Amino acid sequence: ACGLGLMSLTLPIDIQHGDTLVFLCAIGFATHILLIEKYSKSIDPLIFATIQLFVVSLGSFIAAFLLERPLTIPNNTWGAISYTGIMATSLTILIQSGVQKYTSATHAALILSAEPVFGAFFAWITIGEVLSTREMFGAILILAGMLISEIDSLGSSGKKDV
CATH class of the missing domain: 1.10.287 (Helix Hairpins)
Incomplete structure (x- = not known):
């Protein structure tokens, strides 16, 4: 935590609403890593990743619908959105779901840190x-x-x- 703080914080330290959300996100990721450790040994990685992506997509859609204003997305950003959704999200969750069964949640957390x-x-x-x-x-x-x-x-x- 100290290393990440030195890499990202500036003085004076002023905790904002987003900082609270990041902290809650860290708890969510820790829970995610523990659940992958628990279930990855018994579920096919493709099915497991699909379930994870469906649940997160559904929850995100509902939260966005209830909490956010509609966005106008410029046409030239769809490539970046697609790349992020496929390569930086779907593929990485599939890989993590497949390989984390060979290590502990602690080692996975260390690698991700x-x-x-x-x-x-x-x-x-x-x-x-x-x-x-x-x-x-x-x-x-x-x-x-x-x-x-x-x-x-x-x-x-x-x-x-x-």
Whole structure:
């Protein structure tokens, strides 16, 4: 948490409504990872991913209908929306549903916690984004936390849980 804070927060820290939503989202993702661990061993990954996507799509549609104003979406954004829906959502949920049965929820959470580090790395490669010293230190803390967790699990059990 400290590493992510260093990568993303600025001073003064002022908690807004969106911050509360992000916190609730983190609880939702943790629950999602635990449920995948519980059910992925007994359900076909394609069926499991389809069920997940249907439930989330239905819930999102209902929430948008009740809570949001109708949007006018420009025609030139449909490609990006389609890419995000297919590649960054459907495909990743299918992959996670298929491969998480081979590891624990803890390892899955560790891997997913590296997302901001990889995002910053690919932003540097693709668009030349530069990280400040504080942001680099945050990325190092995230990676160090992952490494310490893995070393600790190796030391306590004598073998690596893959």
